[in-house]
Amino acid sequence: MAQWTEQRPSEEFDRILHPDGHLVGELPDIDAETILRLYRTMLESRIFDEKTLAMQRRGEVSIVARSTSEEAVPAGSSAALEEGDWCFPTYRQTPASLYWNARKDRAVAALMGAEPEVIDEHLPVEEEPPVNFTPVYVPLAVNVTNAVGSAMADEFRGDDHVSMSYIGDGSTSQGDFHEALNFAGVFDAPAVTICQNNQWAISVPSHRQTAAETFAQKAEAHGVPYERVDGNDVLAVYEASTKAVERARRGDGPTFIEAVTYRMIEHNTADEESVYRTTDEREYWEDKDPIDRLETYLLSEGLLGDDDPEKIREDLREEVQEAVDRAREVPVSDPETMFEHHLHESTWKHDHQREELRAEQRGENPFTDFTGEGLE
Incomplete structure (x- = not known):
């Protein structure tokens, strides 16, 4: 195992699955079907990333921002939502929408530059996902502000829906983030904000974003309860998110969750990550891969057979390829x-x-x- 230590984040966080796949905490209230769905979702997202990266390299897609190595955060958190809830993702939460059966062909067509009206015409939606997903946000932290507004709108209408949003460690330096948390704290908005702390804001490391020991504690200034979890442990993310969603739904206000993960790849395909970080750092985090961790646990518990992982991968590769083939039939806008x-x-x-x-x-x-x- 790599021994990289420079600027290693604190591991004072909640964890259920050790990086080697064995239990170190109590399982949350989750059934085997949901755990397997989380596993499949994370695999699906990674295979989707691999395919869209290949398309970008061939010039079919102009730019791609992948979720690879961070899949546990969006998958585990979005799984805590219920029908009618709202999700405000950025460009690195593909697993969140895939968990709720979002259409991969429509996502690929959008990456290829097709406008929404053309996509609707050629790849019509027959059934909407039970959770409401906004379009992917690119402007940093704006989605958090909008999610709090969404939460307040539901509260004014008397609906018991919850709004969940995501923000990176670097984006916590944006004023919109603090304005959103402050408003949510003052008005007890039913909003859950997930900080997907992947250690890097493009080429700027997280320790250059804040002098605070953790990002989670930033919520304290706004009177918002917070949690800090191992972001490569999908079960820990699910448990913390479920508690936060339940808290918001019963009218007890917002929660801020810092999920400590790592971006093992480039920020996006316009970036070259090797110029600003070391091989030792990457190797240290490779040992903590969220999919390997959950797969090891599932195999040890007999929830997966020895041949199941590769069979699932084959099925998902076929599904993704079929989605890409359909997307390629959408006319160029x-x-x-x-x-x-x-x-x-x-x-x-x-x-x-x-x-x-x-x-x-x-x-x-x-x-x-x-x-x-x-x-x-």
Whole structure:
């Protein structure tokens, strides 16, 4: 096992499954079917990531942000939700939607640039997931603010729904995060906020984001209860999230959960992670892989047979490939649709960018051949 120690995060957190797969805590109130569903979801997400990465390398997808090595956080937390609840994901919570049977073909078509109206026409939704998922958020921390607003709206209507949102360790430096937690704490919003602490905000390590010992304790300033769990232990994440959701649903207010995990890959496919971190660090976390951990436990308990893991992987690879094949049948959208629905009125810069795109489509170099003459 690697002995990397530099800036290693504190392991003062709740854990049920040891990295080697044996129990070190009490199992939560969870049945075998749900545990197997969590296992399958995490595997499905990783295979989905592998496929979309290959598509990006071939130029079918422009950029991909994978959930690889962090699957336990979104899978275990979203599993605590119930029908009618709301989930506000960012770009690294694919397992959350997959747990609730979101359509992979629609997700791939979106990654390939198809606009929603075209996707709806060619890959119509016959049955909505029981949990409401917003579109993936890219602006940092805004989803947390919106989730608290969603929670308050449900409370005003007398609904007992819960809103769950996610934030990375780096995004806790955004003001929206603190505004959201403060509002939730003051008004007892039925909201659960998950900090997916993967140790890196692109190339900035988590210890450069805060001088506090943990991210979890940031909730204390806002009067919000908090928990800190091993984010590579899906059972610990599930237990903490279930308690938080139940607390919110009975009217006892919000909870903030820090799930300590690790991003073993690039931030996204525009990033090269080897320039800012060491091999020892990665090897240290490879020993804590969330899928290996749960798989070892399931095999030891007889919930999986020796041949089951590879059979499940084969089935999921086939499912993902079928989804990709369907997505490839969706027509390419007009690139100019990217300029729609942004502004009430078009601006000079807006028109200039549109004309630059048209110049590029004509085979011209938009930076040297296009002058912008005639634009008002």
